[in-house]
Amino acid sequence: DGLGRSRLLGAPRCLRGPDASGQKLLPKSRPCDPPGPPPSAPAPRLAGSNHSGSPKPGTKRLPQALIVGVKKGGTRAVLEFIRVHPDVRALGTEPHFFDRNYGRGLDWYRQKRHSICPRGNSLSKIENKKRRMKSITLSSSFQSRNHI
Numbered sequence: 001d002g003l004g005r006s007r008l009l010g011a012p013r014c015l016r017g018p019d020a021s022g023q024k025l026l027p028k029s030r031p032c033d034p035p036g037p038p039p040s041a042p043a044p045r046l047a048g049s050n051h052s053g054s055p056k057p058g059t060k061r062l063p064q065a066l067i068v069g070v071k072k073g074g075t076r077a078v079l080e081f082i083r084v085h086p087d088v089r090a091l092g093t094e095p096h097f098f099d100r101n102y103g104r105g106l107d108w109y110r111q112k113r114h115s116i117c118p119r120g121n122s123l124s125k126i127e128n129k130k131r132r133m134k135s136i137t138l139s140s141s142f143q144s145r146n147h148i
């Protein structure tokens with residue numbers, strides 16, 4: 001609200017440690033993780049999925065929000081605006097999940113997000129260079145009555 005009070009009352013807060021006081025958690029100059037398994041690696045399977053790769057009923061967890069924009073459409077600016085919220089943490093750099101690290105699986109991606117905010121709200125910008133699209137996912141403990 002206008003007084004700077006969080007409307008996310010009741011949601012676990014992401015306490016910002018000394019390493020995250022408004023700074024990017026991962027500097028842009030940091031080299032990417034070594035490449036994952038070759039493209040022939042099987043597609044990652046969702047936790048709780050059956051042998052066909054389909055999630056079991058009741059186990060699929062989707063992001064609370066997915067913001068999609070074209071490349072160079074200002075998606076970084078949107079992410080930076082959202083991360084100003086005190087209850088939101090964001091990966092500093094794009095994890096390159098789809099174009100470089102897909103073979104590492106969804107657990108690798110989830111762990112990256114979990115490492116910045118284990119119980120709360122995390123943002124990350126992911127990319128699909130082939131389609132020249134960018135998206136921002138917001139996974140959170142927000143209740144449906146909460147908005148940012």
Ligand SMILES: Nc1ncnc2c1ncn2[C@@H]1O[C@H](COP(=O)(O)OS(=O)(=O)O)[C@@H](OP(=O)(O)O)[C@H]1O
Pocket residue numbers: 069070071072073074075076077134
């Ligand atoms: N409000 C507003 N108005 C006009 N232009 C803006 C605005 N916000 C971001 N930008 C410009 O958007 C470019 C970055 O977009 P993205 O963050 O989507 O880039 S990327 O696709 O992730 O590389 C980047 O443009 P370039 O500097 O030409 O790369 C930003 O300057």
